[in-house]
Amino acid sequence: MGSFKYALRDGTRLILRHWGLAFLTVLTSMAVFYIIGASVLLVLNTRHIVNVLEGELSIQAYLAPNASYEEAAQLVAKIDHVTKVMIITQDMAMERLKARIPDWADVLTLLGDNPLPSSLEVWVDRADSVESVVMGLTAITQIKDIVYAGSLAEKLAKFSRFAGHFSLAMLVVAITASAVVLFNTIRIAVYSKEEEIGIMLMVGATPAFVAMPFVLQGVILGGAGSLGASVLLTFSYNGIIARLRELMPFLPFLERSSVVLHLGLILVGAGATVSLIASLVAVETFTRRAMKPL
């Protein structure tokens, strides 16, 4: 308990003694974690949009005359990435068309015999699986023609992959930058107390005891930065999404509440962890050298 009180008192003193540096560290850490949070939200939104659109993605496979629906459907169901196969008879196709253009429903009756062909409606698990499923469908002889939103599916999948990679790269760069800034801040604090640490080690303080105030200082600064970033992200997300909805009303963006709250908690945890590790490394490097005999 005494040790913790000492660490808390000394950690606070360290922050106050180097308040300018502490402020800059919090600010940097905040900016870095805001970038991380924003890129994670970008990925989450992209994935969400892709998932929603994927749910609506289907391939229409038109059958050759006299082909067996059931047999063809069974063969299609065996193709990898196919999640659902539905037989659309001529009557069902007509009903759908009527539902889609209700104002012209009466006109359609003038067509006489139903001219619409029977087909199989095929759903796939992901947008980037569409191409391989289409390849599988072309190999089935009962299928005469295939219609699908190929380029849209491909573009969505590509963008989703790019967003994932971009976010990962941002994460690595941002966390490294944050760790370096925190490491340097703690190192400056350590060197400012070089003499004191030397005396502490000489009178028998353990390296862990020496490290405590610095680690606490690091965790407070890193935690404060990531907390600030989380709060800023929560407030800015709503505004940004509202603007995007105006620009692209057809895209289904994620709602704020739960996603941003969870992300905020993760960011604070990540901030504290990164600063904990950076501070430990900074102090450990110093005490190891200080305790090494000449």
Place this chain on the structure above:
Amino acid sequence: MDIRFSGVSKIFYPDITALEDVYLEIPKGEFVYLVGPTGSGKTTLLRCITREVAPTRGQITVGSFSLRKISRVDLSVFRRDIGIIFQDFCLLPHLNVFENVAFVLEVLGAPSREVKERTGEILDQVNLWRRRFLYPPQLSGGEQQRVAVARAIVNSPSVLLADEPTGNLDLHTAEEIMQLIVSINALGTTVIMATHNQYLVDAYRQRVVGIKAGRVVRDEKRGRYNLDGEL
């Protein structure tokens, strides 16, 4: 704690011999003066005991600790039983007298009540209780050294190492410090004191170990500073 040096040599890079083949045995509770000219190896010998310096050859044991291979945690535990008084005091300027002394107990994790009581007792003993709120730059040299002595003994160490503790002090203040150290030794603490102060060595007769060019050149049970003009 008994202290034993067995064939200890220390050569600093590239070829400066600080200690050479030192054999020394200091039983628990003894008072030893280390005398010799500047650069003879007195400070290196003291720093070998705190393991700030590792011998190039030989073995040092202090109590149950063999200092050749000692882990960092064991080194911390070992150092808790060693008090050190430096010539230049090494006080922390941003801490007041009370905090400078209490600091040792705090870093050793003592409960706050014990820190207050023990620090108060020691400051009373070194006659600094009334100056406990002053900062080192506000104290005289003698007072600063008394704070350093208080800090060195506040955790009741088994061994007290003093490197020129009276080097910067006038004779009267030096005697005050000396009396304090002698009284600590009387309580059973082993004292090893490196000094150039001939008056004190001759006035407070104790074991004298003479060092010259890193070698122990004399070791007398109740010696004097100078013997036939040598050391």
